[in-house]
Amino acid sequence: xxxxxxxxxxxxxxxxxxxxxxxxxxxxYDVADLDIRNKMQTSSIEHWLGTDHxxxxxxxxxxxxxxxxxxxxxxAVGIGxxxxxxxxxxxxxxxxxxxxxxxxxxxxxxxxxxxxxIAIMITAVFGPSALNAIIAIxxxxxxxxxxxxRGAALSLWTREFILAAKVAGKGAFRISFEHVLPNISNxxxxxxxxxxxxxxxxxxxxxxxxxxxxxPVPSWGRMLAESQTLITLAPHLALYPGLAIxxxxxxxxxxxDGLRDWLDPRLRRER
Numbered sequence: 001x002x003x004x005x006x007x008x009x010x011x012x013x014x015x016x017x018x019x020x021x022x023x024x025x026x027x028x029y030d031v032a033d034l035d036i037r038n039k040m041q042t043s044s045i046e047h048w049l050g051t052d053h054x055x056x057x058x059x060x061x062x063x064x065x066x067x068x069x070x071x072x073x074x075x076a077v078g079i080g081x082x083x084x085x086x087x088x089x090x091x092x093x094x095x096x097x098x099x100x101x102x103x104x105x106x107x108x109x110x111x112x113x114x115x116x117x118i119a120i121m122i123t124a125v126f127g128p129s130a131l132n133a134i135i136a137i138x139x140x141x142x143x144x145x146x147x148x149x150r151g152a153a154l155s156l157w158t159r160e161f162i163l164a165a166k167v168a169g170k171g172a173f174r175i176s177f178e179h180v181l182p183n184i185s186n187x188x189x190x191x192x193x194x195x196x197x198x199x200x201x202x203x204x205x206x207x208x209x210x211x212x213x214x215x216p217v218p219s220w221g222r223m224l225a226e227s228q229t230l231i232t233l234a235p236h237l238a239l240y241p242g243l244a245i246x247x248x249x250x251x252x253x254x255x256x257d258g259l260r261d262w263l264d265p266r267l268r269r270e271r
Contacts, residue, residue, distance in 0.1 A: 006258030012251025016244075020066040029057035031064050032216050040234040050236050053226070058236070061218040062244050068130065068213050069220055069248070073199030075134050077192055080141020085188060087142070088149030089180060093172035095154055104150070107143035115140040115202045119211045130213040133206045137199050148191050152184040186263035190256050197252035204245050220245050 028048070035055030042050045049058040084107075091103040113121075119136035126132055153176070156162055165175045206212035207221030215222075220241040227237035 003258065003262075005254045006262065009251045009254030009256075009258055012247050013255055016066050016248045016251065017070065019063045020070045023060075023063035023067050027057075027060035027063050029060045031056060031060050031218050033057075040230070040237070042234075042236060049240050050234075052223070052237055053230055053234070058223075058240055061223060062220070062240060065218040065220045065223065065241065066244065066248075068217060069200050069203050069245075072130055072134050072137065072203040072212070073196050076137035076199045076202075077141055077195050079134070079138030080145050080195060081188065081192060083138075084142040084145030085149045085181070088146040088151075089153055089176040091146070092150045092153035092157060092180070093176050095157065100150075103146070107146045110139060111143040111147075113140075116205065116209075116211075119206050123211050128211045128214060130217065133203055133212040136206070136211075137202045140202075141195055141199070144195060145188070145191065148187060149184060152187050153180045156180050156183055186259075190260045190263065193252055193256035193259060197249045197256070200245065200248055200252070 033056065035051065037055065038047075038051055039053050039055040040051060041047055041055075044050070047057050047059070049062070052058055052061070087103050087107070091100040094100045115137050118139055119133060122132045122136050123129075157180070162175060162179060165179055170178070203212055203219070204221035204224070207219035208225045210222075210225070212221060213219040223241040224238055227234070227241070231238055
């Protein structure tokens with residue numbers, strides 16, 4: 001059953017990744033080129049998906065926009081995992097102590113603020129940019145991974161192999177990273193895939209309200225924002241970036257569901 005989700009999800013994600021990587025070397029047109037005489041054209045041989053209100057090639061902008069969205073989401077998830085997982089493991093190793101309480105209450109405080117609100121606070125000080133969007137989404141991901149890793153690690157600290165490691169004289173730090181982390185890595189991989197899809201949505205949302213990547217860097221969210229006043233004249237301006245977001249998030253969610261079923265032995269036995 002897991003392959004029914006993994007295969008279509010992997011195909012969708014691979015297609016988007018291929019477009020993003022390809023944009024580093026080639027796009028049909030330069031996304032900075034303006035051609036007002038050919039603005040808001042529909043699909044044609046010259047412009048496969050048409051042009052926007054500035055005459056820019058939509059297909060080229062979608063390719064570069066994929067690179068922007070993937071880069072922002074990937075780095076943000078990396079920040080969340082890189083900070084949140086060690087915090088969760090450390091809290092589990094000091095379960096029910098003041099260190100555990102301090103870490104988890106701090107995570108609750110961060111979790112109370114959505115990524116958009118964090119981005120507004122950051123951009124109010126430093127200004128809107130893709131870097132600030134990465135920081136905002138990354139901060140929001142920290143408590144997600146901290147909670148997951150702590151909860152999963154707590155269930156392992158009473159297992160026999162952990163007790164054997166304690167008897168062997170290993171400290172909490174070595175046990176956490178040598179024995180606990182490898183046993184919860186499957187959960188982290190699945191959660192990372194899910195957070196990656198949420199990061200794509202968050203980047204699109206921040207760019208839509210002007211807090212993400214700034215012109216002239218293309219972004220799917222800003223393409224949607226720029227098309228909303230022209231939706232009756234040129235609906236394709238909103239259609240294509242909207243479909244790009246939908247298919248990317250759908251692919252990542254399918255991939256995450258398939259990986260969850262494949263990596264979890266209990267779900268495999270049930271199926």
